[in-house]
C-alpha cells in the first residue's frame with residue numbers, strides 16, 4: 001500500500017498523502033460502509049466516508065422501516081458509540097475518513113460531528129437519500145428543499161471545528177444546487193459531495209457558485225467519467241456501488257492520477 005499520512009480534517013487543505021490533494025473518495029453505502037469496507041478501499045482511495053447512519057429517533061425509526069423492507073442499514077443501539085468505534089478502528093489507516101449522518105434535527109449532528117472531529121474525520125450531512133421513509137420524517141433529500149433546516153445542521157456541525165461535508169443529489173425538482181452550495185458554504189460547510197445523477201454539468205455550476213471543495217459522484221467508473229467530472233471543475237471524484245471492487249477502484253485511481261499528473265505538467 002502507498003504510504004500516506006493521516007490528515008487532520010480541520011486543516012485548511014483537504015489533503016492526503018502528506019500534502020497531495022485529495023482526489024478519490026469512497027462514498028457511503030448504508031449498512032455496508034463500515035471500517036472493514038474502508039480499510040479495503042483504503043488501498044486505492046484518499047478518503048472513505050462511512051455510513052450513513054441514522055442518529056435521532058425519527059431517522060432511526062425510518063431506518064427500521066427500511067430494514068423491514070430488506071434494505072441494509074446500520075442500526076446500532078448507540079449510534080455515537082458506533083461512529084466512535086468505527087473511526088477508532090481506522091486510526092492506523094493513513095487516509096482521510098468521514099461519516100455520513102442522517103438526522104431530522106441539529107443536536108445529534110453536532111454530537112456526531114464532535115466525535116468525527118476528535119478522529120480528524122469529516123462529518124457528512126446527508127441531504128441525499130430519497131427513500132420515502134426518510135423523506136416522510138424530514139431527513140435526507142428533504143433537507144434540499146428546506147435550506148434553513150439544512151443550514152442549521154451544517155452550522156451545528158461546523159461549530160465543533162470539524163470540516164463539514166454536505167451530500168446532495170441533482171435532479172430534485174425545485175432545487176438549484178448552486179444556491180444550496182452558497183447557502184451551506186455560508187453556514188460553514190467546506191465540502192459538497194454531489195451525486196450528479198444524469199446531470200454531470202451541474203458540477204460546473206456548483207464550482208462556479210462557491211469555494212467549496214467539490215466531490216463529484218455517480219457512475220465514476222473509468223477514465224472517461226473521471227475526466228468528465230474533473231473537467232467540469234470537481235476537486236475529487238467518488239465511487240459508491242463498486243467501492244468494494246478492487247478492479248474498479250484501481251482503474252479509477254489510475255485515471256485520477258493520470259489527470260493529476262497532466263495538470264501538474266501541462
Ligand SMILES: Cc1cc2nc3c(=O)[nH]c(=O)nc-3n(C[C@H](O)[C@H](O)[C@H](O)COP(=O)(O)O)c2cc1C
Pocket residue numbers: 027028029030051052053100126128129167195217218219220238239240241242
Ligand atoms: C445500497 C446503497 C446505499 C446507499 N446509502 C447511502 C447513504 O447512506 N448515504 C449517502 O449519502 N448515500 C448513499 N448511497 C448513495 C451512494 O453513496 C452514491 O451516491 C450513489 O450510489 C451513486 O454513486 P455510484 O454510481 O458510484 O454508486 C447509497 C447507495 C446505495 C446503492
